[in-house]
Amino acid sequence: MDQSSPTPLLVSETPVEIQTELARRGIGFEQWPAVEELPSEADQAWILKAYANDIARVKSDGDYATVDAIRMTPDHPERGALRSKFLAEHIHAEDEVRFFVEGRGLFCLHIGAEVLLTLCERGDLIRVPAGTKHWFDMGSEPAFCAVRWFNNTVGWVATFTGNKISERFPKLD
Secondary structure (H helix, E strand, O other), rough: OOOOOOOOOOOOOHHHHHHHHOOOOOOEEOOOOOOOOOOOOOHHHHHHHHHHHHHHHHHHOOOEEEEEEEOOOOOOOOOOHHHHHOOOEEEEOOOOEEEEEEEEEEEEEEEEEEEEEEEEEOEEEEEEEEOOOOEOOOOOOEEEEEEEOOOOOOOOOEEEOOOOOHHHOOOOH
């Protein structure tokens, strides 16, 4: 709960249970095979080509103007600034759709009086509806790659709530 002790009401590593609990709150969660191993030099074009079939499958479900791939490594020059930005509670005017093709990241969803900490790992697809308060932690030593779909041509655009709630919850580290 967002105002009580940090004692979890549910802890699960069972994909079906996670999917069911998230679905009850309007969040989509699926597990797909992430079959392509990414070489260290793989750039965005390589990643998008490697996952073209998965990208097309998601595009067929929505009106997505832009698709990109974000890849964070422990030596990324902007890792600290990006982590701080993503850790601030925010919303989007569009759905946030992510398919993790490498590594992991922690989506924290603030829905009503609940906070759901959802560890997304390779093969996980999450769909967070527009207007859902949330934050994301990639850890201090980030190691993930996610394909991202956007309904706009600009890409990632957030409205920050100003709520410091993320400071009260566990981080990925």
